[in-house]
Amino acid sequence: MAVARTRSVALVGVAGRTVEVEADVGNGLAGIHLIGLPDTALSEARDRVRSAVVNSHYPWPDARITVSLFPASLPKRGSQFDLAIAVAVLGAAGVVPAERIAEPFFLGELGLDGRIRPIRGVLPSVLGAAQHDGDVMVVVPSGNAAEASLVPEVKVVPVGHLRDLVEWLRKGEIPPTPEAEEPVEPPQSGMSPEVDLTEVVGQPVARRALEVCAAGGHNLWMLGPPGTGKTMLAERLPTLLPGLELDHALEVTAIHSVAGVLPSSAPMMSRPPFVSPHHTATTAAIIGGGSTIVRPGAVSLAHRGVLFMDEAPEFARHVLDALRQPLESGRVTVSRAAGSVTFPARFMLVLAANPCPCARAEDQAESCTCTPTVRRRYLGRLSGPLLDRIDMKVTVVRSSRRELLADRQFVETSKTVAERVLVARERAAKRLAGTPWRLNAEIPSAALHADYRPPAAAMRPMTSCLDSGALTARGLDRVVRVAWTLADLAGKDNPGEDETNAALGFWLGVRS
Ligand SMILES: Nc1ncnc2c1ncn2[C@@H]1O[C@H](COP(=O)(O)OP(=O)(O)O)[C@@H](O)[C@H]1O
Numbered sequence: 001m002a003v004a005r006t007r008s009v010a011l012v013g014v015a016g017r018t019v020e021v022e023a024d025v026g027n028g029l030a031g032i033h034l035i036g037l038p039d040t041a042l043s044e045a046r047d048r049v050r051s052a053v054v055n056s057h058y059p060w061p062d063a064r065i066t067v068s069l070f071p072a073s074l075p076k077r078g079s080q081f082d083l084a085i086a087v088a089v090l091g092a093a094g095v096v097p098a099e100r101i102a103e104p105f106f107l108g109e110l111g112l113d114g115r116i117r118p119i120r121g122v123l124p125s126v127l128g129a130a131q132h133d134g135d136v137m138v139v140v141p142s143g144n145a146a147e148a149s150l151v152p153e154v155k156v157v158p159v160g161h162l163r164d165l166v167e168w169l170r171k172g173e174i175p176p177t178p179e180a181e182e183p184v185e186p187p188q189s190g191m192s193p194e195v196d197l198t199e200v201v202g203q204p205v206a207r208r209a210l211e212v213c214a215a216g217g218h219n220l221w222m223l224g225p226p227g228t229g230k231t232m233l234a235e236r237l238p239t240l241l242p243g244l245e246l247d248h249a250l251e252v253t254a255i256h257s258v259a260g261v262l263p264s265s266a267p268m269m270s271r272p273p274f275v276s277p278h279h280t281a282t283t284a285a286i287i288g289g290g291s292t293i294v295r296p297g298a299v300s301l302a303h304r305g306v307l308f309m310d311e312a313p314e315f316a317r318h319v320l321d322a323l324r325q326p327l328e329s330g331r332v333t334v335s336r337a338a339g340s341v342t343f344p345a346r347f348m349l350v351l352a353a354n355p356c357p358c359a360r361a362e363d364q365a366e367s368c369t370c371t372p373t374v375r376r377r378y379l380g381r382l383s384g385p386l387l388d389r390i391d392m393k394v395t396v397v398r399s400s401r402r403e404l405l406a407d408r409q410f411v412e413t414s415k416t417v418a419e420r421v422l423v424a425r426e427r428a429a430k431r432l433a434g435t436p437w438r439l440n441a442e443i444p445s446a447a448l449h450a451d452y453r454p455p456a457a458a459m460r461p462m463t464s465c466l467d468s469g470a471l472t473a474r475g476l477d478r479v480v481r482v483a484w485t486l487a488d489l490a491g492k493d494n495p496g497e498d499e500t501n502a503a504l505g506f507w508l509g510v511r512s
């Protein structure tokens with residue numbers, strides 16, 4: 001009887017957890033038994049591993065082989081354990097020295113011909129392996145090498161074929177780690193890099209709202225007739241945002257890696273994502289889901305960036321209502337029969353809406369024939385509890401002829417606004433130093449009341465709104481957060497009555 005052990009990584013949401021893989025070659029009826037994998041994945045892995053070994057011209061043990069994956073409680077769906085299983089079997093069979101496979105982590109799917117195929121979620125898997133003390137070595141498919149190399153202080157060994165890996169393990173000569181590639185900015189979905197705020201004519205209120213959103217990480221609703229520039233404005237929000245700091249870039253990249261949407265040539269996501277799902281999107285597409293492997297949805301792909309829902313009332317009601325949990329907590333839990341998975345989902349929500357379903361108000365109000373009831377019902381799809389979580393609501397009106405004819409050279413560029421946003425964000429980050437938060441929108445209610453309460457005089461404008469019921473407790477928190485951002489933009493140490501008044505105006509915003 002011979003036993004060999006090695007390691008791999010399982011993904012729970014976007015967290016990588018160590019899995020011990022043990023192979024035992026012994027007496028008994030020839031065959032391979034896998035313990036600790038779900039049934040379907042089990043039989044598929046068994047077939048792939050056996051074919052890959054045989055087609056790489058190594059002897060497959062003519063004995064009873066038992067492979068166990070620990071801990072059994074971890075969800076181990078997917079094919080990333082193939083490589084570790086193959087290596088453990090070859091170790092137990094004496095084809096490769098067992099002591100050389102005990103320490104490294106092996107990640108990769110095997111093709112029937114022995115090729116090692118790229119997998120989803122390499123970055124979070126390598127991050128998981130990196131949590132172990134001492135020197136960590138991770139063997140990954142060559143197709144994932146650039147992504148794996150984003151993790152500092154880990155020895156990444158890319159391999160393309162099982163044969164190369166076995167020869168390397170036999171000789172004990174570790175191939176050199178490839179140079180980490182310079183992170184290149186990937187194309188951001190839905191946003192062309194050339195857009196600029198200068199292209200938007202007029203709309204001073206919406207512009208200001210975008211700037212405040214960008215500075216504090218707030219949510220925004222824009223209501224207005226078709227053709228007034230709502231979509232244009234929303235698409236220019238990313239141009240006001242600073243690049244992601246390294247820890248956030250890794251978080252965002254990990255989510256996109258698990259979703260399988262990371263470009264292999266330029267793996268690091270260094271810009272905030274901009275995600276703009278179509279209004280026909282399903283709950284699974286927005287929130288996350290899938291039958292076997294749970295994948296992150298749009299709310300998680302927009303983590304640390306912008307989720308733009310254009311023509312918001314056209315989305316299914318249950319999709320809109322499902323946004324409430326991530327808006328409140330910054331994370332989303334997807335429940336499945338096999339268990340639930342939690343993904344990060346802290347995004348700025350931008351909603352755009354026409355006042356009625358006909359979208360015909362192109363030139364005059366007369367061209368729209370929708371009754372007040374139809375209009376009310378249309379906007380009513382955006383429920384009270386959802387709108388309660390939108391910090392700022394603005395009405396976008398048609399630009400006047402004077403605005404359209406005004407000299408464009410005085411229009412501010414995205415760069416100018418982005419510079420003010422950055423200064424405001426730095427003020428907030430300095431105040432929030434030592435806390436887990438960097439933006440005002442992230443401050444939880446309890447901390448807001450305990451540590452970041454504006455002076456009493458500044459709170460005065462809110463009292464009558466609270467008394468009349470126009471402002472909810474949740475709304476009050478959102479007004480205070482926006483007031484802090486307005487103070488940061490104004491270079492003040494505390495929000496005054498001007499800031500809370502303006503924030504209250506943004507909160508009450510659209511009255512339809
Ligand atoms: N404020 C504006 N400034 C410049 N162009 C505008 C403006 N509003 C609308 N447009 C023009 O009209 C088109 C439609 O604008 P869009 O942003 O899609 O409007 P909405 O989303 O409000 O229906 C734009 O592509 C642009 O050419």
Ligand SMILES: [Mg+2]
Pocket residue numbers: 227230231232310311352
């Ligand atoms: Mg539009």
Ligand SMILES: [Zn+2]
Pocket residue numbers: 356357358359360361368369370
């Ligand atoms: Zn209408």
